[in-house]
Amino acid sequence: MSTVDNAPRTESPRSKRAVIIATAIDRFGEEGFEHTKWATIADDVGIGQTALYHYFESKVHCLLTIMRLELSNSVERFKAATSAADDPAAALTAAVASAYEASPRDALQRRILQNHMDLLATKRPSKKEEEERLLCRSLVQEIEHNWTGLVQKGIDDGTFRVDDALLSARMLLALVVGVWRWYRPGGEMTLEQITEVMAEAAARLVDSAEVPARA
Amino acid sequence: MSTVDNAPRTESPRSKRAVIIATAIDRFGEEGFEHTKWATIADDVGIGQTALYHYFESKVHCLLTIMRLELSNSVERFKAATSAADDPAAALTAAVASAYEASPRDALQRRILQNHMDLLATKRPSKKEEEERLLCRSLVQEIEHNWTGLVQKGIDDGTFRVDDALLSARMLLALVVGVWRWYRPGGEMTLEQITEVMAEAAARLVDSAEVPARA
DNA sequence: GAAGCAAACTGAGACGAATTCAGTTTAGAT
DNA sequence: ATCTAAACTGAATTCGTCTCAGTTTGCTTC
Numbered sequence: 001m002s003t004v005d006n007a008p009r010t011e012s013p014r015s016k017r018a019v020i021i022a023t024a025i026d027r028f029g030e031e032g033f034e035h036t037k038w039a040t041i042a043d044d045v046g047i048g049q050t051a052l053y054h055y056f057e058s059k060v061h062c063l064l065t066i067m068r069l070e071l072s073n074s075v076e077r078f079k080a081a082t083s084a085a086d087d088p089a090a091a092l093t094a095a096v097a098s099a100y101e102a103s104p105r106d107a108l109q110r111r112i113l114q115n116h117m118d119l120l121a122t123k124r125p126s127k128k129e130e131e132e133r134l135l136c137r138s139l140v141q142e143i144e145h146n147w148t149g150l151v152q153k154g155i156d157d158g159t160f161r162v163d164d165a166l167l168s169a170r171m172l173l174a175l176v177v178g179v180w181r182w183y184r185p186g187g188e189m190t191l192e193q194i195t196e197v198m199a200e201a202a203a204r205l206v207d208s209a210e211v212p213a214r215a
Numbered sequence: 216m217s218t219v220d221n222a223p224r225t226e227s228p229r230s231k232r233a234v235i236i237a238t239a240i241d242r243f244g245e246e247g248f249e250h251t252k253w254a255t256i257a258d259d260v261g262i263g264q265t266a267l268y269h270y271f272e273s274k275v276h277c278l279l280t281i282m283r284l285e286l287s288n289s290v291e292r293f294k295a296a297t298s299a300a301d302d303p304a305a306a307l308t309a310a311v312a313s314a315y316e317a318s319p320r321d322a323l324q325r326r327i328l329q330n331h332m333d334l335l336a337t338k339r340p341s342k343k344e345e346e347e348r349l350l351c352r353s354l355v356q357e358i359e360h361n362w363t364g365l366v367q368k369g370i371d372d373g374t375f376r377v378d379d380a381l382l383s384a385r386m387l388l389a390l391v392v393g394v395w396r397w398y399r400p401g402g403e404m405t406l407e408q409i410t411e412v413m414a415e416a417a418a419r420l421v422d423s424a425e426v427p428a429r430a
Numbered sequence: 431g432a433a434g435c436a437a438a439c440t441g442a443g444a445c446g447a448a449t450t451c452a453g454t455t456t457a458g459a460t
Numbered sequence: 461a462t463c464t465a466a467a468c469t470g471a472a473t474t475c476g477t478c479t480c481a482g483t484t485t486g487c488t489t490c
Contacts, residue, residue: 051439115333178389204419266468
């Protein structure tokens with residue numbers, strides 16, 4: 001669940017990269033990316049504005065990095081969660097649950113990811129931004145691919161009664177990530193409750209023969 | 216389906232507002248809002264850059280207007296589609312179908328809406344922007360409310376076997392609008408195909424006793 | 431414990447896109 | 461022909477991002 005890792009394979013101990021990313025997640029997530037001034041983040045961290053450029057090529061580069069880390073975590077969570085499951089219905093439930101293992105900051109990070117997906121569509125001018133963008137894209141593809149694989153297994157063994165695995169995977173993803181639009185920590189529903197309800201909804205969506213066990 | 220109307224209740228015949236909006240939808244939708252230079256739109260329309268400020272207070276004001284128009288159309292489409300239906304299952308199918316009545320430009324407009332929903336979360340500095348933002352928010356609420364009402368009817372008469380009408384409505388909305396993330400005119404699936412598949416998926420999501428008739 | 435070195439950092443200013451300002455032009459009504 | 465409001469313009473301003481040309485810091489090696 002570590003939100004942070006990156007770049008120089010061995011991070012210098014006095015590096016502020018992790019702090020910057022954490023601060024940026026809070027600000028971007030709370031107030032929005034455009035609305036947040038890059039300088040504010042420098043102030044929060046306690047460094048000069050230009051010091052940020054020691055760690056990131058640009059504000060967008062920082063955003064893309066945050067998105068890439070989230071996507072990468074998402075892939076890992078999915079793998080960890082589904083590898084244990086032995087049938088497609090259980091795997092689906094586990095996959096959905098893995099999407100909602102989130103600290104408050106993780107929730108912000110996922111909201112940021114959702115809100116800026118469109119950035120991944122068009123080419124970036126600078127080297128590192130483009131690099132992160134392409135990484136993000138392939139991670140997105142990997143996620144779609146993994147979910148598609150899960151659905152396909154269910155179709156093959158007759159558990160899921162839908163036709164198109166890829167399309168169903170996209171529907172499931174839309175359903176699952178849509179939550180970050182309205183979820184707020186301390187809101188009406190806890191993540192535990194959301195997990196349960198969403199797992200059931202996901203099962204219905206793929207017309208699963210097996211409905212997940214109530215918590 | 217008219218994409219355009221607005222402001223001065225009686226639009227002057229030489230006003231270029233409609234052209235500006237149409238151009239902005241194309242550009243914002245195709246290349247992204249941040250990536251599109253305000254000046255480019257002026258060039259496309261064939262006016263000086265500053266003439267844009269005769270129509271919109273800012274670039275964001277234009278974006279918010281585009282979003283508000285789309286939300287407003289969406290409300291109308293929903294009403295028109297569902298008023299004809301006589302049972303909740305049919306209403307759901309009609310509501311889903313109404314979401315995919317879209318010209319290529321409408322598709323772009325809906326993508327823009329999805330990609331910039333986060334703008335609605337935080338206060339805007341200028342008068343007109345804030346006005347449009349609040350309009351957008353209440354339209355979003357209205358849409359959620361309308362879908363919730365539809366689901367509630369289905370729950371009440373036993374057609375839909377889910378508990379929480381609001382939550383289910385949000386799930387349906389996430390499912391339905393998620394399509395604009397990947398849909399492209401001339402892509403693998405036509406809107407007709409999407410409509411059918413989504414209507415079925417929506418029915419499953421609310422555990423509908425009645426499955427929509429195949430086209 | 432001084433020299434060397436790379437990472438971390440800084441202030442001053444350049445840059446670019448959005449926006450403001452101070453008007454001018456245009457089309458239609460009187 | 462005159463008047464008016466909408467439509468428009470070029471020049472100048474603003475503001476946030478980012479570049480540049482260095483300086484400081486802390487660790488390593490001799």
